[in-house]
Amino acid sequence: MLDYMIVGFGLAGLSFAEQLETNKKSYIVFEDASQKSSRVAGGLFNPVILKRFTAAWRATEQLDAAILFYTALERKLNQSFIHKFPILRRFNSIEEQNTWFQACDKPILNKFLSFDIVKNTYVGLDIPFHFGKVNHTGRIDITKMLAAYSKHLIEHQQLITTSFIHDKLRIEDTYVEYEGIKAKNVIFTEGFGMINNPFFEYLPLRGNKGEYVLIKCHQLDLKEAIKSSIFIIPLGDNIYKVGATYNNKDSTANHTQSAKEELIEKLDTFLKFPYEIVDQVAGIRPTTKDRKPFIGTHPEYANMHLLNGLGSRGVLIGPYVAKKLFEYLEYQQPLDREIDIQRFE
Ligand SMILES: Cc1cc2nc3c(=O)[nH]c(=O)nc-3n(C[C@H](O)[C@H](O)[C@H](O)COP(=O)(O)OP(=O)(O)OC[C@H]3O[C@@H](n4cnc5c(N)ncnc54)[C@H](O)[C@@H]3O)c2cc1C
CATH class of the missing domain: 3.50.50.60 (FAD/NAD(P)-binding domain)
Structure with missing residues (x-):
């Protein structure tokens, strides 16, 4: 038994x-x-909701538990899965910068949101209103x-x-x-x-289908994840995950041309270097x-x-x-x- x-x-x-x-x-x-x-x-592990600059549900408790959990797992399985890097949130306007500063003052968020505006140093990215930086974030190689x-x-x-x-x-x-x-x-x-x-x-x-395209971009050399209308997540070897889409109407497992077009259109608004699409993936988030x-x-x-x-x-x-x-x-x-x-x- x-x-x-x-x-x-x-x-x-x-x-x-x-x-x-x-x-x-x-x-x-x-x-x-x-x-x-x-x-x-x-x-990605990220305790902040980057649309509204608010803390996710039980953010600090969950982050602490998650880091302990994945660190112990790395040790047990003798492999590394945790990649720590900040997330840079692209601002769309001066108003958004001001909302960010207000959020920085909230006790639950000031540990995560950096008060200083980060100027863009990536020549391949078009970021006129600069970035806000989120700390204590990164990626688990699931x-x-x-x-x-x-x-x-x-x-x-x-x-x-x-x-x-x-x-x-x-x-x-x-x-x-x-x-x-x-x-x-x-x-x-x-x-x-x-x-x-x-x-x-x-x-x-409910279920919500999400898709990413994976791109190869030799010149970009990102050290952080970028959050604009979509994420660019560095995976290493010049490969980046770009996405994701949200679709609560389609519960099929396959990836779609329409999602690919949506992601490319969004990416092309701010990535100016040439890139090649090397893969596309889809899955359904178990949302409630x-x-x-x-x-x-x-x-x-x-x-x-x-x-x-x-x-x-x-x-x-x-x-x-x-x-x-x-x-x-x-x-x-x-x-x-x-x-x-x-x-x-
Ligand atoms: C495109 C996309 C991007 C995402 N990005 C992030 C992110 O950056 N950060 C983040 O925190 N979350 C992210 N998520 C959400 C995250 O992936 C989900 O919250 C999480 O994977 C859900 O895990 P789960 O184990 O409940 O479901 P699943 O990963 O779907 O696992 C369920 C498992 O059960 C198996 N199964 C189902 N039925 C049966 C059966 N009858 N018999 C045997 N096996 C069965 C399935 O094969 C599957 O392996 C993303 C999701 C998507 C789709």
Whole structure:
């Protein structure tokens, strides 16, 4: 009898698996590569909402937890995933600069927002109103991290690479059973794949498709991520991720010509160096109606749980809510009402 089975191995599944390992719980993971959100994400960690210059939900708490979490994971898997660099927010007007200065004065933001306006030194970028600089930000190489963790799971025979068929799950009072595997609990971490999960279909998962183009630009040599109408995120070797789009009408997995055109049009307004498009990727963010995660236990089945709704900020939210869910399940620590799925009952 295992302690847990986890269905889905993106950021949510990995975050919960790591909670289990550090607390010496036994588990198995099912993963079928049907969703791509974590694997295509930009991987940015950034506690500030750059549209309005406000702090994201529980920003400081989440950032602290996330840095501890990813640092420990680097050590455990003996690889590096954390790339720290500032984000430069391009100002569109003098008014925006003034709004930035007001935001800098707010106690929750002054740790992150640099008070000095940063003049553009990149000759390939057209930035007439300069930048605001966000500190304590960077990128997690999620693809590399998931691959390293998957390898670790395979070595310990804890990864089953197949689709989990919900109808085959037998639910008993004290355990669940799936094709001969018994566990005390099942946790669903399926991202947007949750739309096929009959146990949680009552929850208002929305989904928002995002696409990036990857460009190669030899002359740019960016040291920071740039945020204009889109992000330019440096990946190394002159490759940059450019995006992302937001589309809540299309829930197909493929990348599209229209997204590519939208991104190129936006990029060409401020990148003046020549570049080559080398790839394009798409995924669906598991967004929710009230923009808060879906955490908690099924209303009827006490051994069935959910960790989903990480939206567009899974890098920061994932480790934080995984810990909250673990403490709720193992130590009966109450969940915040705003993330608990009981709010929809
Ligand atoms: C274009 C784009 C850019 C983004 N950029 C950022 C960013 O810069 N920073 C940030 O913090 N967040 C970003 N996000 C959001 C972030 O990617 C998500 O919050 C996060 O990936 C969600 O993780 P998840 O594990 O819940 O979902 P997923 O990554 O979708 O993982 C769910 C997993 O479950 C598996 N699965 C589903 N159903 C089944 C089943 N029945 N059986 C077996 N396996 C199953 C899927 O194959 C998948 O691997 C971005 C998202 C997109 C799409």
